[in-house]
Amino acid sequence: MVEMSGAEAIVEALKREKVEVIFGIIGGAIMPVYDVLLDSGIRHILVRHEQCAAHAADGYARASGKPGVCMATSGPGATNLVTGITTAYMDSSPIIAITGQVNRRSANTAYMIGRDAFQEADIIGITTPITKYNYQLTSASEVPRVVKEAFYIATTGRPGPVLLDLPKDVQAERAEIEFPEKVEIRGYKPVTDPHPLQVKKAADALLNAERPVILAGGGVILSNAFPELLEVAEFLMAPVVTTFMGKGAIPENHPLSLGCIGMHGSRVANSVILDADVLLAVGTRFGDRSTGTLDTFCRDTRIIHVDIDSAEIGKNVDVDIPIVADAKKALKAIREALTLRAERKKETAWFRRIKELKEQYEDTLEPGGEDLRPTRVLKELRKIIPEDSIATTEVGQNQMWASLYFKAYKPRTFISSGGLGTMGFGFPAAIGAKTACPDKFVVDIAGDGSFRMTEQELATSVVEDIPVTVVILNNSTLGMVAQWQRLFFDKRYVAVHLSGIPDFVRLAEAYGAQGVRVGSLEEFVKAVKEAMRLDVTTVIDVPIPPEEDVFPMVPPGKSLKEMIEG
Amino acid sequence: MTVNEEQTHIIAAIVEHKPGVLYRVSNMFRRRNFNIESISVGPIEPRDLARMTITVRGDDRTVEQVIKQLAKLIDVVKVSQLHSNNTVTRELALIKVYSPDTRSRSDIINYVNIFRASVIDVSTDSMIIEITGDSDKIDAFIELMKSFGVKEIARTGITALSRGAKSLKVG
Numbered sequence: 001m002v003e004m005s006g007a008e009a010i011v012e013a014l015k016r017e018k019v020e021v022i023f024g025i026i027g028g029a030i031m032p033v034y035d036v037l038l039d040s041g042i043r044h045i046l047v048r049h050e051q052c053a054a055h056a057a058d059g060y061a062r063a064s065g066k067p068g069v070c071m072a073t074s075g076p077g078a079t080n081l082v083t084g085i086t087t088a089y090m091d092s093s094p095i096i097a098i099t100g101q102v103n104r105r106s107a108n109t110a111y112m113i114g115r116d117a118f119q120e121a122d123i124i125g126i127t128t129p130i131t132k133y134n135y136q137l138t139s140a141s142e143v144p145r146v147v148k149e150a151f152y153i154a155t156t157g158r159p160g161p162v163l164l165d166l167p168k169d170v171q172a173e174r175a176e177i178e179f180p181e182k183v184e185i186r187g188y189k190p191v192t193d194p195h196p197l198q199v200k201k202a203a204d205a206l207l208n209a210e211r212p213v214i215l216a217g218g219g220v221i222l223s224n225a226f227p228e229l230l231e232v233a234e235f236l237m238a239p240v241v242t243t244f245m246g247k248g249a250i251p252e253n254h255p256l257s258l259g260c261i262g263m264h265g266s267r268v269a270n271s272v273i274l275d276a277d278v279l280l281a282v283g284t285r286f287g288d289r290s291t292g293t294l295d296t297f298c299r300d301t302r303i304i305h306v307d308i309d310s311a312e313i314g315k316n317v318d319v320d321i322p323i324v325a326d327a328k329k330a331l332k333a334i335r336e337a338l339t340l341r342a343e344r345k346k347e348t349a350w351f352r353r354i355k356e357l358k359e360q361y362e363d364t365l366e367p368g369g370e371d372l373r374p375t376r377v378l379k380e381l382r383k384i385i386p387e388d389s390i391a392t393t394e395v396g397q398n399q400m401w402a403s404l405y406f407k408a409y410k411p412r413t414f415i416s417s418g419g420l421g422t423m424g425f426g427f428p429a430a431i432g433a434k435t436a437c438p439d440k441f442v443v444d445i446a447g448d449g450s451f452r453m454t455e456q457e458l459a460t461s462v463v464e465d466i467p468v469t470v471v472i473l474n475n476s477t478l479g480m481v482a483q484w485q486r487l488f489f490d491k492r493y494v495a496v497h498l499s500g501i502p503d504f505v506r507l508a509e510a511y512g513a514q515g516v517r518v519g520s521l522e523e524f525v526k527a528v529k530e531a532m533r534l535d536v537t538t539v540i541d542v543p544i545p546p547e548e549d550v551f552p553m554v555p556p557g558k559s560l561k562e563m564i565e566g
Numbered sequence: 567m568t569v570n571e572e573q574t575h576i577i578a579a580i581v582e583h584k585p586g587v588l589y590r591v592s593n594m595f596r597r598r599n600f601n602i603e604s605i606s607v608g609p610i611e612p613r614d615l616a617r618m619t620i621t622v623r624g625d626d627r628t629v630e631q632v633i634k635q636l637a638k639l640i641d642v643v644k645v646s647q648l649h650s651n652n653t654v655t656r657e658l659a660l661i662k663v664y665s666p667d668t669r670s671r672s673d674i675i676n677y678v679n680i681f682r683a684s685v686i687d688v689s690t691d692s693m694i695i696e697i698t699g700d701s702d703k704i705d706a707f708i709e710l711m712k713s714f715g716v717k718e719i720a721r722t723g724i725t726a727l728s729r730g731a732k733s734l735k736v737g
């Protein structure tokens with residue numbers, strides 16, 4: 001037991017959770033915590049909008065596998081976090097959001113909860129549906145337990161954001177504080193070990209399959225199950241398709257990798273998954289953007305579904321063999337069960353078929369024509385940056401081009417807002433990723449519309465010396481929406497033209513960053529190499545044809561079979 | 567066997583007895599587009615736990631989702647579906663009926679006796695009746711009272727326990 005204030009207890013508890021960095025913006029109701037932070041040794045990165053504090057914490061978490069922490073004051077500071085928290089929630093990313101709150105009690109003023117005090121917002125009410133859990137602290141003495149629980153909840157089971165709301169008087173209050181070693185939450189006991197009987201059933205089904213396919217979702221990345229995934233795939237000679245969130249779960253240059261399924265999946269992935277007689281789906285929620293219409297999705301396929309969240313099983317797709325478990329443990333158990341039962345498969349007819357299909361489709365992926373088409377830009381980018389570089393994306397066409405044409409070779413190197421589709425995510429997430437991995441080259445593959453939503457973080461990147469490179473695929477339109485208007489609204493363009501401003505080169509320079517506009521593929525390559533060499537914040541403006549579409553595409557409300565081409 | 571028709575299902579949940587838990591539960595229902603028909607809550611032993619009895623309408627897939635989503639809430643310690651064939655359910659209703667004359671009063675008292683209800687308050691032109699039973703019985707009774715004129719109704723919603731050895735307990 002030691003006597004300290006609530007604010008001191010928070011900071012000490014964060015240190016005990018090995019927090020090294022916090023992204024945030026200060027304000028009245030969180031000042032006591034910031035005051036303690038000053039001498040704590042924890043690095044604080046001052047962002048320029050709280051939304052970006054949450055995105056940066058999220059990018060940090062996705063790149064490193066460790067929880068990311070963001071902080072804001074009460075009221076508008078807290079509500080500005082909301083988009084970032086929701087983004088993390090939808091993609092099951094472990095972040096801790098700390099918010100200041102007005103006093104719980106106040107002897108002689110109305111600066112207290114429930115009185116509509118200055119900068120009071122009911123952030124607990126607001127974030128209940130978008131957090132895994134949230135806490136409003138009621139006393140300094142409960143701080144250590146609550147912080148420990150918060151990190152435990154955020155990082156175990158299916159990960160997700162947890163919010164801590166700290167009334168200012170709780171921050172100031174002094175109390176006898178004790179730091180617990182263990183967590184005990186009676187309503188939260190995530191199951192991580194697979195049921196042996198289910199594992200046996202799964203192994204039998206996979207061995208008897210003629211056309212087995214593995215679908216890897218974001219859960220494979222969250223549980224670091226890449227080696228286990230590869231072992232099972234290679235043992236069975238089974239092709240691996242991923243969801244968008246699963247991109248990077250298998251090196252995309254591996255012979256068994258077929259790329260992403262879904263609305264903008266690869267043709268080979270979308271056609272092969274529908275051909276499977278047995279599907280091993282791991283760590284995926286069968287989201288609508290992945291499956292297309294449900295009545296045409298793998299109806300005659302035996303589906304094995306591994307997920308740590310039992311509520312995902314049977315939610316969207318009926319499952320034959322459910323396995324509620326951590327992806328890594330389940331895949332390891334399946335691999336062991338397979339080894340007990342059979343020899344590793346040699347060249348199968350199914351694998352030969354896959355190879356043929358891959359070759360057949362591969363060629364059409366090679367786009368020709370104009371110099372600065374986004375597909376070529378991204379392929380070129382992939383060639384020149386190191387394999388372990390981290391790419392984040394914004395939302396829209398840039399994201400889907402990246403999904404199709406920018407191969408991920410390593411897990412946690414492709415970071416994107418899949419579930420919420422948050423424009424403006426990529427840049428602050430890149431800053432977070434670079435903070436976690438300072439030795440890696442980090443690039444945000446951006447659209448001009450999205451970048452505009454969080455471009456003020458150029459200041460953070462420059463001032464805090466967290467150099468990232470932004471490649472703007474600049475079509476001067478809200479491109480993906482324009483594509484939908486071209487395809488489904490009879491080319492009636494509304495609210496999609498961005499009018500070619502600002503000048504991104506000058507914008508970058510105004511922030512003290514490097515800005516370059518490129519006119520050819522050659523210049524693009526030069527600019528990227530320069531960014532890598534100088535290691536400074538760089539914005540590369542790549543003018544692309546304004547009416548370029550992303551293909552292939554499965555129109556909304558259609559089956560994965562019904563892909564359309566340009 | 568799974569049923570695709572909409573039916574009423576009873577779910578019992580043991581939850582942390584602390585502020586905000588009812589909000590978390592009802593928020594989840596709204597967010598997931600599930601419909602609560604009734605919900606009743608009260609503390610149990612130990613006193614830091616409470617039991618919620620929730621009735622929802624939906625097909626089997628929906629109830630399965632409801633149960634899983636409830637189980638996922640950190641403050642829900644235990645949850646299970648109570649199947650109608652081995653569950654006793656009770657609801658309590660207080661009904662204020664017009665009874666301006668002796669004739670209506672004696673008629674009402676007759677019905678009260680048949681339904682094993684009781685009169686708990688009488689004033690010059692109305693009386694309050696308390697009735698306990700399953701919801702069908704209460705519905706039927708209210709139907710009868712309508713001919714006298716019902717001024718006000720308060721119903722608790724269903725509470726339920728499974729029969730015999732089976733029980734929902736923590737620890």
Ligand SMILES: Cc1ncc(C[n+]2csc(CCOP(=O)(O)OP(=O)(O)O)c2C)c(N)n1
Pocket residue numbers: 394395396397398399421422423424446447448449450451473475477478479480481
């Ligand atoms: C915050 C937010 N607002 C609106 C949308 C809807 N939306 C989806 S894609 C898109 C256009 C994105 O434009 P841009 O960033 O320029 O990328 P492009 O599609 O041109 O590559 C819009 C407006 C969104 N996803 N997120």
